[in-house]
Amino acid sequence: MTVLERPNFTPDTDPRDVIRWALAQHPDALMPSAFNLNGVVLLDLAVQAGYRGEVVFVDTGYHFPETLRTRDALRERYPSLTFVTLHPAPDAPQDTYADDPDGCCAARKVQPLQSYLRLRAPGALLNARSREQATTRADIPFVEDGGARLRVNPLAYWTREMLETYAREHDLPVNPLYWDGFLSVGCWPCTRAVRPGEDARAGRWAGKGKTECGLWVGENKL
């Protein structure tokens, strides 16, 4: 992979400048999204920065109705984007989230997205992770090299307070579960509200010794 030019981003760099840079280098960039607070803010910033590509969501079959309604509200609000919903293969394991959450995530979330990305082969992915979300994300940079494509994290340095302020000021359709303490919303069997003092992703796979679904870490990461 050849990176033509990488400007000297600093933590204060506007996420829109990071997105513009990424799109200039990789006009075929795609945006996977689960429509969490970070994802909704990224989507709005990306449109401002000129993104007119796909927003790719994996419907594992276990999403909260509020999440699906958030997707629908976003689709209505941003007609210039193409919303793609992927589904697990028909033979993917069902209802194994309690006994084998890693296998469930691999088959019902990671595999559908990996298959789609093999088909589309984008040069970069725009994603909404931020350092403050979890200790496992504390060091993510704006741009990660390696693998089949660049992983671009325009919100790497944004705090939850900045994200909430932006969402309110722009009247974004945030998943209503967020305001009920579900600071990171995944599938309903594997998500609970966050307790005071916990990090934003503490409600994901709580008590299962698992912190990531495998999209962004591990041997099958995007």
Ligand code: SF4
């Ligand atoms: S988050 Fe839970 S239900 Fe959803 S794919 Fe992963 S293990 Fe399965």
